[in-house]
Amino acid sequence: xxxxxxxxxxxxxxxxxxxxxxxxxxxxxxxxxxxxxxxxxxxxxxxxxxxxxxxxxxxxxxxxxxxxxxxxxxxxxxxxxxxxxxxxxxxxxxxxxxxxxxxxxxxxxxxxxxxxxxxxxxxxxxxxxxxxxxxxxxxxxxxxxxxxxxxxxxxxxxxxxxxxxxxxxxxxxxxxxxxxxxxxxxxxxxxxxxxxxxxxxxxxxxxxxxxxxxxxxxxxxxxxxx
Amino acid sequence: xxxxxxxxxxxxxxxxxxxxxxxxxxxxxxxxxxxxxxxxxxxxxxxxxxxxxxxxxxxxxxxxxxxxxxxxxxxxxxxxxxxxxxxxxxxxxxxxxxxxxxxxxxxxxxxxxxxxxxxxxxxxxxxxxxxxxxxxxxxxxxxxxxxxxxxxxxxxxxxxxxxxxxxxxxxxxxxxxxxxxxxxxxxxxxxxxxxxxxxxxxxxxxxxxxxxxxxxxxxxxxxxxx
DNA sequence: CCAAAAGTGTTTGAGGTACACCCATGT
DNA sequence: ACATGGGTGTACCTCAAACACTTTTGG
Numbered sequence: 001x002x003x004x005x006x007x008x009x010x011x012x013x014x015x016x017x018x019x020x021x022x023x024x025x026x027x028x029x030x031x032x033x034x035x036x037x038x039x040x041x042x043x044x045x046x047x048x049x050x051x052x053x054x055x056x057x058x059x060x061x062x063x064x065x066x067x068x069x070x071x072x073x074x075x076x077x078x079x080x081x082x083x084x085x086x087x088x089x090x091x092x093x094x095x096x097x098x099x100x101x102x103x104x105x106x107x108x109x110x111x112x113x114x115x116x117x118x119x120x121x122x123x124x125x126x127x128x129x130x131x132x133x134x135x136x137x138x139x140x141x142x143x144x145x146x147x148x149x150x151x152x153x154x155x156x157x158x159x160x161x162x163x164x165x166x167x168x169x170x171x172x173x174x175x176x177x178x179x180x181x182x183x184x185x186x187x188x189x190x191x192x193x194x195x196x197x198x199x200x201x202x203x204x205x206x207x208x209x210x211x212x213x214x215x216x217x218x219x220x221x222x223x224x225x226x
Numbered sequence: 227x228x229x230x231x232x233x234x235x236x237x238x239x240x241x242x243x244x245x246x247x248x249x250x251x252x253x254x255x256x257x258x259x260x261x262x263x264x265x266x267x268x269x270x271x272x273x274x275x276x277x278x279x280x281x282x283x284x285x286x287x288x289x290x291x292x293x294x295x296x297x298x299x300x301x302x303x304x305x306x307x308x309x310x311x312x313x314x315x316x317x318x319x320x321x322x323x324x325x326x327x328x329x330x331x332x333x334x335x336x337x338x339x340x341x342x343x344x345x346x347x348x349x350x351x352x353x354x355x356x357x358x359x360x361x362x363x364x365x366x367x368x369x370x371x372x373x374x375x376x377x378x379x380x381x382x383x384x385x386x387x388x389x390x391x392x393x394x395x396x397x398x399x400x401x402x403x404x405x406x407x408x409x410x411x412x413x414x415x416x417x418x419x420x421x422x423x424x425x426x427x428x429x430x431x432x433x434x435x436x437x438x439x440x441x442x443x444x445x446x447x448x449x450x451x452x
Numbered sequence: 453c454c455a456a457a458a459g460t461g462t463t464t465g466a467g468g469t470a471c472a473c474c475c476a477t478g479t
Numbered sequence: 480a481c482a483t484g485g486g487t488g489t490a491c492c493t494c495a496a497a498c499a500c501t502t503t504t505g506g
Binding site: 206211212 | 456460
């Protein structure tokens, strides 16, 4: 090992630190998450969560946000999930992973054109390709947390575009919770939160009464609701 | 810098990774947390959270647990809080801190005899000595999270000794929430959770009716309550 | 006029809150 | 007997859940 190959030397061993991001969106009536396939040669390369080493001069949040932007171009809600740090087999190559979770509204959903280096794709929770066990664990935790947060926060609003109908929002809840919700009760509940407001726009589409459109009052801020 | 002084070399810079633990207990009718004072020479050494570098072969949880044991001898409820990783001034000496929170029941509260190297002490939230700004931030977050969790989990039970009276438990809630609670309503609520059970022990103490003692049904497991 | 989604109120039950007195003991 | 904390029940109110029909539009 030469100095030019490994010029960063410490008196104690140090782990490599990466961030991995679970990026969720709602698409085609399903909750999906983004995976990338590194072109490590073979055609059946492993799909993995977007992620990689934290730069030395970069905050953890910034690192996760950079990866989010690199893959999706979107700059949206992002929160730290959990930090995983099982020692690996090789003590000199230990990796610590700070996992993040991001939510993309359907209207900001345009994948960055895949580079030569990797393919990107959205996968439903039921159709995930084989992931490494730590990536499975991260995805599992992110999903649990998302479901739990629907109950006590306005996190689901982060999936909504600028303008949306109440039935769009209801659909998001139904998709994530995997259960139907009574329309009248849902409307009463969500309006009572006072976190969305009516606009005077409406949306006509198809052979039925147009839907009134709403907007999130404080976009990007997730409120805790008791 | 010689090879023997810095034998661990990498092609990219790596941060040092530490764990810091916020250790809470209830003592003398106050919520207190443990700080240590490194004997860095001067008498007015800085008080800091117990913490330090993660060993290379050690899980993050294990690292936090080790520090918990080193300072208190106790092996109790511990959860990961958040990971902080602002880049510091010197890019070669960046530190990433994984913060944990631990809760010690009053009966397991015996501080390890302080070594020559450091003093240890319990401080109320209102009487904290000046901490570094990142330690303040960690303490703040741990406190918020504790208060929030009282509402939707049985985390407060982790403060209880093996056997306790309902009024002891109520007192814990009152201390942390800083508000009085109606005795009858509290008892109805806590019993309806079905997470503690009556024993046939009672405690006599002072000039009044003895208190029935209860026990936590699933010690060490924090239940989420709707 | 028909199909399709949008929109709207009322009743009921569970659980949370407010509130005051009797009980068992030690001195 | 009295002071001290331990222990109990009821009335009310709020909020979540169940439930069905009318409205507006496009074809």
